[in-house]
Amino acid sequence: MTEYGKKLAITETPIPGLVVFDLPVHGDSRGWFKENWQREKMLPLGLPDFGPVQNNISFNDAVGTTRGIHAEPWDKYVSVATGRIFGAWVDLREGPSFGAVYTTELDPSKAIYVPRGVGNSYQTLEPDTAYTYLVNDHWSPDAAYSFLNLADETAAIEWPIPLDRVEISEKDQNHPRLSGVTPIPPKRILVTGANGQLGRALREEFGDVPWVEYATRDALDIAGTELDGARRWRDYGTIINAAAYTAVDRAETAQGRAEAWAGNVTALANLARVATAHGITLVHVSSDYVFDGTKEGPYTETDPVSPLGVYGQTKAAGDAIAATVPRHYIIRTSWVIGDGNNFVRTMASLAERGVDPKVVDDQTGRLTFTSTIAAAIHHLLDARAAYGVYNVTNDGEPQSWYDIARAVFELTGHDVRRVSPVSTADYFANAAGPVAPRPANSVLDVSTLVATGYTPTTAGDELSRYLRPGHERG
Incomplete structure (x- = not known):
């Protein structure tokens, strides 16, 4: 269940720049309300002023829907509108933190800022889960992308539902292990x-x-x-x-x-x-x-x-x-x-x-x-x-x-x-x-x-x- 009454707060993670936000959710018998992204309040806490240009929503019908580890050359602000996910993030940027892993669950009372080049993936834990994210650039076929196999032994992500029991696209199943990943270079x-x-x-x-x-x-x-x-x-x-x-x-x-x-x-x-x-x-x-x-x-x-x-x-x-x-x-x-x-x-x-x-x-x-x-x-x-x-x-x-x-x-x-x-x-x-x-x-x-x-x-x-x-x- 969504946790009500949290104070807006930020938590740093082992991946540089990847930060988690606790979001105040106000609810009663009719439902709930939250400020999902609030620039004026979040910037003083440490959210970069990343300038989003697009808002995307991925709706998932079934429990166990699993999306691959994708790193793009832009920043994301990820949250959940309905349902609950297990999220996994792997640093695929060129540098000393390459390969660092962070996992957590997200429900509507939690969000995460994902900096450019950090691989992002999730597995749904409830049916009818709406996964939403802001991005600060538009997709381009000329941009540099990197991908990591969900089952990579080095990352060793402990998925709540075993990968052999969930629906995964063939493309995600064939992504390289960490040793074969092309790191995302700095801007x-x-x-x-x-x-x-x-x-x-x-x-x-x-x-x-x-x-x-x-x-x-x-x-x-x-x-x-x-x-x-x-x-x-x-x-x-x-x-x-x-x-x-x-x-x-x-x-x-x-x-x-x-x-x-x-x-x-x-x-x-x-x-x-x-x-x-x-x-x-x-x-x-x-x-x-x-x-x-x-x-x-x-x-x-x-x-x-x-x-x-x-x-x-x-x-x-x-x-x-x-x-x-x-x-x-x-x-x-x-x-x-x-x-x-x-x-x-x-x-x-x-x-x-x-x-x-x-x-x-x-x-x-x-x-x-x-x-x-x-x-x-x-x-x-x-x-x-x-x-x-x-x-x-x-x-x-x-x-x-x-x-x-x-x-x-x-x-x-x-x-x-x-x-x-x-x-x-x-x-x-x-x-x-x-x-x-x-x-x-x-x-x-x-x-x-x-x-x-x-x-x-x-x-x-x-x-x-x-x-x-x-x-x-x-």
Whole structure:
């Protein structure tokens, strides 16, 4: 019999992401009522916001009706409208939990969320059982499916009614044993801007695995008009946008302004549209240039933006667009150093060539190494951190560009007295072309990131490592 009066509650299982819900059922002599799926109440308990697009019902006349173990590339929310089932779930996803098994009975007072790639099967325990499930994708002949034999000895499912006494389809009887199952791979991760400084760091962080795709502009024009049909987007779970227009001074010219808006805004709008339509997590990398630098103390994620120049305006506009995507991470960073031309390499080259530079001393911030950004992005995705804005820089005491230049000279064995301080105004006084305004304060507070369990290393330690002879910089 259906159990009345339960409180809404969630129970985790040995299969990661597979969770059981106790559902309040209210009944009397006339029958019963329940809220079978209630997004607002269930999300705080731990149900993913999985975005169902279809509701299916399987009606079963007889006791012992048994359905095979099928794993599809979408999420399910399974419940029973009438009757009772014995359910069995087997993890058929690629990874360490492959082959894990969970079984339980479901009646109208119980439901279960089945993540993508977990094999789902059941056996009816009462006649006239209506098995119902929500799914967040539509069936496709091109999708990747996996199946497991109901009698697999490794899974060793203890079916209440022996399989030789129940009705099973011939197809289900002939599914492979666990050793012959093709695991369901993770949803794909797309990294745009794969040849840039951050793109190369992301390659190093995520590695060459089949489900991570690295796209250059030549392979995928994210600012173009054909992005919607450029990929089978239902196969992607995350887009990490490492592509950006970063020529801050050129952005102040007529041509540069158009290029900056195309690269940082139009492209973001295209990615946001695709991500929203297909439930994809969008990771967007932002900049300290969204602030005017007049604040005393570090900027937090909730400080209002007030960009000074065109580049900062395009990054702020991109942030606003990215924030409309239901699943988004906006990564605010500053003073980026990676595998490519950058301030640190310039200073090291000047020191080696005997050039004594004048370096700005009235802008303050922290260096951010691309390896730190890539590792922080990986952490936020793996930890399923709350969506939103995260400041990501290396830690340590804030410094000026002048301080950093002196540190580069010292670490490379050169006299720090060769570096002279200069104000921003004097440094750019005789510039040949337009100069973008720079925020005087670019210090970002990283405590929100630290609260998720990721503590960035200090900028000084990373600078020493970066300049170490033989180190592959990134």
